[in-house]
Amino acid sequence: MKNTVIYDYEEVEDEINEIIKKSASNTYHFIEIENNWKTECDLSIRHYSIGSGMKHIVFLATFHGAEIISTEFLLYIMNYIVENEKEFLEILKEYTLNFIPIVNPEGYIITTSAIRTQIPRNMEALDIEKICSKYLRLYKEDDDKVINGEITDNTELKNYQSMFKKSTYQDIPDKYKRVKKKIEEMYQKYKIPNGAIIAWCANANGIDLNANTKYNRNISKIENGEELYMPLRYSNIRFSEPGPINCPYDKNKGFLQEKETVFISEFLEELYNSNKLSAIFNYHSTGGLIDQRPSELEDDLKDRNINLKHKTLNNYMFAKFYQSETYKNLNNKDEKYDILKDSSVIKTLNGLYRVLYPLDMLVELSELGGNPIGPYSNIDNYNSIMKSNLEAIKKSISYLKLSNKVSDIIYNYIEQNQDELNDEEFINRGYEFIDKIYEKIEEYLPRVEDAEKIIEQIKKIIENT
Numbered sequence: 001m002k003n004t005v006i007y008d009y010e011e012v013e014d015e016i017n018e019i020i021k022k023s024a025s026n027t028y029h030f031i032e033i034e035n036n037w038k039t040e041c042d043l044s045i046r047h048y049s050i051g052s053g054m055k056h057i058v059f060l061a062t063f064h065g066a067e068i069i070s071t072e073f074l075l076y077i078m079n080y081i082v083e084n085e086k087e088f089l090e091i092l093k094e095y096t097l098n099f100i101p102i103v104n105p106e107g108y109i110i111t112t113s114a115i116r117t118q119i120p121r122n123m124e125a126l127d128i129e130k131i132c133s134k135y136l137r138l139y140k141e142d143d144d145k146v147i148n149g150e151i152t153d154n155t156e157l158k159n160y161q162s163m164f165k166k167s168t169y170q171d172i173p174d175k176y177k178r179v180k181k182k183i184e185e186m187y188q189k190y191k192i193p194n195g196a197i198i199a200w201c202a203n204a205n206g207i208d209l210n211a212n213t214k215y216n217r218n219i220s221k222i223e224n225g226e227e228l229y230m231p232l233r234y235s236n237i238r239f240s241e242p243g244p245i246n247c248p249y250d251k252n253k254g255f256l257q258e259k260e261t262v263f264i265s266e267f268l269e270e271l272y273n274s275n276k277l278s279a280i281f282n283y284h285s286t287g288g289l290i291d292q293r294p295s296e297l298e299d300d301l302k303d304r305n306i307n308l309k310h311k312t313l314n315n316y317m318f319a320k321f322y323q324s325e326t327y328k329n330l331n332n333k334d335e336k337y338d339i340l341k342d343s344s345v346i347k348t349l350n351g352l353y354r355v356l357y358p359l360d361m362l363v364e365l366s367e368l369g370g371n372p373i374g375p376y377s378n379i380d381n382y383n384s385i386m387k388s389n390l391e392a393i394k395k396s397i398s399y400l401k402l403s404n405k406v407s408d409i410i411y412n413y414i415e416q417n418q419d420e421l422n423d424e425e426f427i428n429r430g431y432e433f434i435d436k437i438y439e440k441i442e443e444y445l446p447r448v449e450d451a452e453k454i455i456e457q458i459k460k461i462i463e464n465t
C-alpha cells in the first residue's frame, strides 16, 4: 500500500489490482466478480471476493461518496488478508468474503476531484494533517454557530466550504465527462453552495444512495412541496432537490431506485434467498459508533416472517464482539465505539437491510467528524482506527457462530420465561442479559477452545440470573 493517505479513484483501482496480483501466490486468491454493475455514467461498481465458504459475508463502503476513509479501510483489510493469510485461513475456509469498496463511484470521483485541488497526490502526511485539521476546526465552528443560534439564514457560506469555494464541477477530470456534465447541469438548475462539492455524498444524479429507499419519510414531505434543509454544518444545503447530500429522489421524475442501490439490493437478496448470507458490514466514516438495531417493521414487509426481537438480540450480541476490539482514540483504548440501541423507523437503505437480512452492522469509522477529510487530521489516529477495526472484524467473524448461539439461547429463555413483556421491554431485557453475559464470555474466551463448554456456562449463568 502507498504510504500517504487519501486515494483518488485511479489510485483505488491501482491498489486493488496490486492486491489481486499479490494474492495469486496465496492459498486463497482475490477474484473480481463479473457483475456488469454500471452506474448511469457508465462507471463500474467493482466487487471482489475471497474464500471458499458456502456462507458469505459482505463488506460495503462508500454509499456516501464523501466517506472516502471507508473505501481506504476496505483496501486496508483486503491488503492485510493477502499479506497475513495465515491469520485468516480458518475464516476463509468457512466463509466467502465479498468486498465492494466503492458502492458510489460517481460520488467518490466528485469528492476526490475537489480534494485534489488542495491535496495533491503524494503530499507529505504532515501537510495533509495541517489542511485537514483546519477543515475539521472550521467544520466544528460551523456546527457551533448553528447550535448557538448565530446563523439566521440558510444562504450563508460555511467556513469549511469557503476553504474549497473555488472547487466546482470543472475540477472533475474530462475522463469522467458524463459525471462532469451532470454536475454542471445540477449547478445550473439548483442552489448548490460554493464549495459544497467537497462533501459530495450523493451520486452524479444528486441522489443520496443511502437515503434512496421508498420507506424514507422525507419522500412524502417532498411530495407535499416542502423545502427541506440539512442540520448543522450542512444547513445551507437543500435536500428536497438533487444535490450533494441526503436527497432521496428527484421529485420531477418520481421515486426511482438508483442503479447502484438496485445492484446491491439484488445481490444481497439473492444471497439471502439461497440461504448463503451470514453478515453484512457496512462502513461509513464519522462518529465512532455501531448502528445495529433493526428498524420497525413496515406493513408490506410483514409476510417475510421477520422476528425483530430475535434479530435484534442476534445483532446486538454480534455488535458486542465487534465493539470489544474498537477504540475511538489512540490515547484512550478503553473508550469503545458506542452501540446505538434505540428503536427507529426505516430511514435509510442500510436501515432496510438491517430489517431484511441477518447480522448487519453499520460502522461509523472515525470519531472525528468532517467529511471527507476531517478523519485525516491525525494520521496516527487514522492508522489506529484501521488497525482496531481490523481486529474487530477478525474477532466478530471468528465468533460469529458462538455469538448467534448465545443470543439464540438468551432469546429463547426470555421468550419462554418472561411472556408478560412487551416488545420494547423484551429487547431491553435481552440487551441487559447480553451485556452481563458478554463480560463472562470475555473471561472464558482465552481459556476455552471448546464453544460447547462456553455455551454450557452461559446456560448456567442465565438460569441463575
Ligand SMILES: [Zn+2]
Binding pocket: 064, 067, 284, 285
Ligand atoms: Zn454515511
